[in-house]
Amino acid sequence: MKEQEIRINPPASISFDLTELWANRELLYFFTWRDLKVKYKQTYLGILWAVLQPLLLMAIFYFVLFKTFKVSVGMSYPIYTFTGLILWGFFSAGITHSSESLISSAAIIRKIYFPRLLIPLASVLTAFIDFLIAFVLLAIILIILRQPVRWEAVYYFPAAILLAFISSLGIGSLLAALNVKYRDFRYLLPFGMQVLFFSSQVVYSIHSIEPEWLRWLLFCNPLNGALELFYAPLRGGIIDVTGVAISGGVALILLTIGFMYFKKTEAYFADLI
């Protein structure tokens, strides 16, 4: 067996060491496991809350937007909104938690080395597991309500979830690194999340928006592409391919920028935090 050799040099070029991430997968598992354990130990409602929250919000939007303003989404409005809110829940929880994650792990960062990217990654994974639970409940609700779901869901759903995952991780790791350097950055987060929410087709449908360029602009919010894929099997396979492509491209760009900035500043986290 070859002896392990660690070489320590001043930070130079940005390099992605995926093998190192892989080598530390157990730590990623433990971080995620800890976050979930602590979360469900601290809240009695626990899993129920993951579903209760979108249900309550759905009820509000149903009465306000649907009953009052007659918003049309091309399918059952409550199901549409509930489905959308569940994916939004994953996306927003992933961003919010990962952007705070480095700061709240300051004690560990100052004392021990591991690939720092594991921290925001674990936050998004935690949100993902929460989402999976909510997703199972969503499936049960869809069955109870006899909502038709097309078989294409077998690839639409995973694609939607993957897209939400990448964009959440990209934005989250960028914000996490920025938060270390600029502590007042976090005050912009609630505002940013609101912008993201109202530009996402959670409570309305992007299809009814004119002109076309505005629609495409909205697809620059990558969650819109994810939602487009997520709704497709429920509303008879209608999908805006260009829109999804725009969202996918933006998500990849965000992930690249996020990781690059993270890697670039990583060397100084322990000195700054």
Add this chain to the structure above:
Amino acid sequence: MEPVIDIRDLGKKYSIRQAERYLSLRDTLTGSVKNVFRKNNNSHHDFWALKDINLKVEKGERLGIIGRNGAGKSTLLKILSRITWPSKGTAIIRGRLASLLEVGTGFHPELTGKENIYLNGAILGLRKQEIDHQFDAIVDFSGVASFLETPLKNYSSGMQLRLAFAVAAHLEPEVLLIDEVLAVGDMEFQRKCIGKMEEVSRQEGRTILFVSHNMNQLRHLCRTAILLNEGQIHFKGDINDAIREYSSLAGTIESHQWQNNEPDADHAINSIRLLTNGKILESSVSKSDDLSVEINLGSRTTIENSIVAIRVTNQENIPVYTTTNADDSLRTPSVDKGLHTYRVKLPVHLLIPGRYSLIVSWNIPGIAELSKVEDKLYFDLTDDLYPADILRDGRLGVINKTITWEKL
């Protein structure tokens, strides 16, 4: 054979701007606007925390790292454990490395003892399989077996430390970096940990780098040492020579004297000095030395019924001795208007070796605290009067005095 640790020309620079730790976005934006108008931007002061470090550590070597606070000891360990990056130079580490800059890193109060063993183990770099394998040994070592399913928040701080040490003691890397972590907690248990580390190191040729202020621990675990001073290696060699060199490093050590920076108060302690043979204590004090505390205080008015007290506290934060200037008289003394200097000789020959801190207080008992100096002064007590073994055989207690046994 190639050295396990090979450090070449290593340096770490901090700029004072960086020393402010984090910035705010607002400062950066406004700062950059200001800089446009300021031609000579001289706001960056560089400070080299480590400079020109060249060091080779062979397999199985147990190297002590000594130096004053701020000499660069922790920075060196942080670079070697990759928590922070060097500004220049290279370090090569051959073999699996674990660093112990703190015990219980990542412990979570809501999780149970068992869950924390796994979490902490994983953070320290153990694989789950290895933790499974060592689990019983860790639990045995910690002595908290019956509380494994209890959340950590219900543990006493002593129990938490035991659990943390137990995980740490079962790390089995090829290179282990330890920073001062053994300065806290229960002495007997610390000894058990050092014993365990030493044992593994002897058997398996583990390399250890050990930072400590406790000269006894250093002598016990290490054979060689480096002495860091102002970021550079000042001495490298035998541990005893290094400790001697450390003691003779010129200048006085901050922790042995204290000066009030706001001397304008109506009544205040102005300065405190730890003296041995009439001079400020420079390094550690041995049990055969005289150690005196000199307190200077001043008052603008006469303060009736006020006393001056010194409390000596050991590493475990247990007060071991309190003395006041009222001890040898029946009535409480008063402090007259003006400047006063007191000198008190401390009975250090009664104490076991270790680090002690001093609290000096001027107060009216039960009524008011007039001035208090805490966490500023400490001294390291070493034993040279008795054979070291007697004191190091794991006895409990805070005092150590040879007592004559009579056989009847």
